[in-house]
Amino acid sequence: LSQDQLKTLVGQAALQYVVPGEIVGVGTGSTVNKFIDALATIKGQILGAVSSSLASTERLKAIGVPVFDANEVQSLSVYIDGADEIDAKGYMVKGGGAALTREKIVAALAGQFICIADESKLVDALGAFPLPVEVIPMAAAQIQRRFEAMGGQASIRLSGADGQPLVTDNGQHILDVRGLQIREPLAFESTVNQWPGVVTVGVFAHQKASVCLLGTASGVRTLKF
Ligand code: DER
Secondary structure, eight states: OOHHHHHHHHHHHGGGGOOTTSEEEEOOSHHHHHHHHHHGGGGGGSOEEEESSHHHHHHHHHTTOOEEOGGGOSOEEEEEEOOSEEOTTSOEEOOTTSOHHHHHHHHTTEEEEEEEEEGGGBOSSBTSSOEEEEEOGGGHHHHHHHHHHTTOEEEEOBOTTTSSBOOOTTSOEEEEEESOOBSOHHHHHHHHHTSTTEEEESEESTTOOSEEEEEETTEEEEEEO
């Protein structure tokens, strides 16, 4: 099975966690796009969705699912999202799609975080994937120096088109940090979160996954954390 087929498999498998009659939390990325495609087949059974990015909002509206603002809901039963890395405890690195801030906000509303991923995302230790960190632009250089002091190499993510820094849905910039071994995800997330100018660090340890639907050649593996 190709990676794309594995993403389709887990996107469809996530439907079983969608609670009829409720509003579902929806993440961002190519695996989530497969979930949104699958959601179209049961859209009459849900009230709507809370989205974690303008990109996902567009896709949800395109299949006729009402999109609610995060401030319009008290809580969600489930949040469905992908990951760039996930470890054996359900800790994740996210932000490859530059949506990490709103993803963490919507995840914080949900009782269960259902991670959908192809098997390439399951790792022993977080940090091989360049860690996304959303930052206030004026703080970028000093935050880069802080990561360098811990052995990382941080670079500003550029937008594909004009070689300018990518601007997130929140109007901020993204640093991608290479060369880190994140051995204590909870402590690392707390430490980096408090650096002045950090909006969101792409370690999801305090908002870890409850379940991971992992697409493998032999089918969908369900990991519970
Ligand atoms: O940006 C994100 O956090 C996405 O969820 C990302 O981690 C997974 O994207 P993918 O499904 O396209 O690999």
